[in-house]
Amino acid sequence: MPAPMTETAKLSQQIVELYERLSSWEQDVVKSSGLSPAQMHTIEIVGHCGAALRMKELAKKMGVTTGTLTVMIDRLEQQELLRRSPHQTDRRSYLIALTEKGRELFAEHHQYHLRLTEEITATLSQEERAMFSAVLGKIIGQM
Template identity: 55%
Template sequence: MPDTGQLTQLIVEFYEKLSSWEHCVVRDKGLTLPQVHALEILGTHKALRMKELAERMGVTTGTLTVLADRLEKAGMIRRKPHDKDRRSILVELTEQGQLIFEEHDELHNQLTRDITANLTDEERQTLKGILIKMNREF
């Protein structure tokens, strides 16, 4: 079994490289990382209650309200009343928000293709399995 310290170092190094890449890509769009994170979640899960979106982002509803205000003002999301729960507000992407999500998602896909280009199909499958197991721990 590899040394935990070495694994930690490799995970941190990968995180730092991925984070740096993400910051550069987001900055080029004039957005913040939390704003893009919200667009990614809404692009994947469609309309969500504000509370659900806040939970998925790991932020308070107060923090999300400020972020949502900015995204709504920029024309990327819209709020609408929930059909079955008058107390809840749903948040969803606008066409512009959907386009930003799709562009960013394709950048992620291209990055994945680039960084796994030297892996065999078997190694990709192994990596996928390992990442699934690791993600379950969060």
């Protein structure tokens, strides 16, 4: 007979489970786009951020080194999904921004996220949805 599980243990397990499922969902969706997961992640970060970013800033947001980012941006630039433009006042820097094609890809991917969110929260009551959002807000604030 398994030991009784504490409330924290159950929550932890559920969070891990949710993470795993989101992860494999994302993997499936990305596969159909032709990009690698890391490439799509880059598009997502740049797209979500909105404003153009320096390499250094983007690397920090993504948790990779600038060396890694250089080749990532090279490839995405070859696919015309984003563009380096010279920084106005700092000639060492580039500003990274999505092209029109990149924005379209980002928008499409965003729609997938919205659809998933609708699906997985479909059975929640109005009250549960509101409370879930409030709790998520608190949790994210703690991290």
